Amino acid sequence: MNYDLVIKNGRIITAHTSFTADIAIRGEQIAAIGQNLSGKREIDAAGKLVTPGAVDIHVHLEMPIGKFTSSDDFFTGTRAAALGGTTAVVDFIERQPGETMLAALADRRVLADPKVVIDYGLHMTIGPHDIAHLDEVPAAYAAGCGSFKLYMAYGLRLTDDQIFKALTAIRSVNGLPVVHAENWDVICTLIAKNLANGNTAPRFHPLSRPAIMEGEATGRIIDIAALVGTRLHIFHVTCGETAGRIAAARARGLPITGETCPQYLLITQEAYDRPGAAGALPVCAPPIRTQDSQDALWRALSKGDLQIVTTDHCPFTRAEKATGITLYDFSQIPGGVPGIETRFTAVYSQGVRRGLLTENQWVDICCTTPAKLAGFNNKGDIVVGYDADLVIFNPEKEVTLSAAFLHENVDWTLYEGMALRGWTETTISRGRVIVDDGEFVGEMGNGRFVRRRFDD
Numbered sequence: 001m002n003y004d005l006v007i008k009n010g011r012i013i014t015a016h017t018s019f020t021a022d023i024a025i026r027g028e029q030i031a032a033i034g035q036n037l038s039g040k041r042e043i044d045a046a047g048k049l050v051t052p053g054a055v056d057i058h059v060h061l062e063m064p065i066g067k068f069t070s071s072d073d074f075f076t077g078t079r080a081a082a083l084g085g086t087t088a089v090v091d092f093i094e095r096q097p098g099e100t101m102l103a104a105l106a107d108r109r110v111l112a113d114p115k116v117v118i119d120y121g122l123h124m125t126i127g128p129h130d131i132a133h134l135d136e137v138p139a140a141y142a143a144g145c146g147s148f149k150l151y152m153a154y155g156l157r158l159t160d161d162q163i164f165k166a167l168t169a170i171r172s173v174n175g176l177p178v179v180h181a182e183n184w185d186v187i188c189t190l191i192a193k194n195l196a197n198g199n200t201a202p203r204f205h206p207l208s209r210p211a212i213m214e215g216e217a218t219g220r221i222i223d224i225a226a227l228v229g230t231r232l233h234i235f236h237v238t239c240g241e242t243a244g245r246i247a248a249a250r251a252r253g254l255p256i257t258g259e260t261c262p263q264y265l266l267i268t269q270e271a272y273d274r275p276g277a278a279g280a281l282p283v284c285a286p287p288i289r290t291q292d293s294q295d296a297l298w299r300a301l302s303k304g305d306l307q308i309v310t311t312d313h314c315p316f317t318r319a320e321k322a323t324g325i326t327l328y329d330f331s332q333i334p335g336g337v338p339g340i341e342t343r344f345t346a347v348y349s350q351g352v353r354r355g356l357l358t359e360n361q362w363v364d365i366c367c368t369t370p371a372k373l374a375g376f377n378n379k380g381d382i383v384v385g386y387d388a389d390l391v392i393f394n395p396e397k398e399v400t401l402s403a404a405f406l407h408e409n410v411d412w413t414l415y416e417g418m419a420l421r422g423w424t425e426t427t428i429s430r431g432r433v434i435v436d437d438g439e440f441v442g443e444m445g446n447g448r449f450v451r452r453r454f455d456d
């Protein structure tokens, strides 16, 4: 039997098992897993790990926020993702006034489809102005928006009654609600108090957004979700206060999941004390917190209290970040950090190599559960018939992260100078090699919009 492509002799790591075998690809799918397979092209992966392509269900590419737009577009962002071993991402749609959800989806696809180098999906955002249009939720779901984003903070914040209505509409189509949970009223009060006292430096950013208020908002929306009878995914968990609420809900049998991100796993809030504009770079929300919070997140991942790691990749340039310092105050710094390229290695290096996670947990957290959670039904695992989205990962390669080394379209990284172990050598997207020996060889527009849905 001659296949199109065979990955030979690699140690295959899935969420549940590890074994040495060949993987054969025909067309866009995994066609066989076994010994002594041969193909038109063969890649020797001896000594390497072969994993499913990683799946990042929380990214913001060319996203307008106030007067800025996140600096990675759908090409540069998905290229950086691919170079880091990610083969599917989920970005966001925000409906403009007067537009239907379907028109907003079409607009976003016009931007993304010609540029993406890997497959992608889109979350539909439900803001306060969308509550009058919840009758459009079934059409959005049918068009492939399997998940819906709710905010409990910022201008898109929903009140509790609006959350109740939105969750009810999402539940009616069996969609997945995803939420940014923070107590906005308390945060606004603390920000105003700090600014009134002249506390305008970035280190007052985390002090204005306390962990306990992230936990409070999470607990509140979990209880509303329980009343509605829907599942719910909590975005960017930064602390034990929030992870504990999720664990307690799961212990009650509720279908609640949570994610954290590399910035919360690798950095602590001392980064906000860096002088000048450097202290503005780590500003994101919820904020990066203490070493205790970081330790709690690793424990939660290890115990399964948190299910996945995403990036919340949302880069702004150094100059854009600095405007919040020079012209305004910490509350005006465009929020968000880059990370789309480093996630898979970061969790391997700081999780597996430090003995906090097994290799199988690493794959589960970065590939399998994100795919399942987001409704990518043929991705995130190494199974015959699944999309041939695969990574050959060199577990011994040492990399020193820097903005120059990475391919994200931004002139800084939070991880400048950080040495990590393990790097993606080859990335395969639906049977096509798009990263070859660490070099991007894919093509713009070869990624596809995936209609995500849930069968049950």
Ligand SMILES: [Zn+2]
Residues within 6 Å of the ligand: 058, 060, 312
């Ligand atoms: Zn986000």
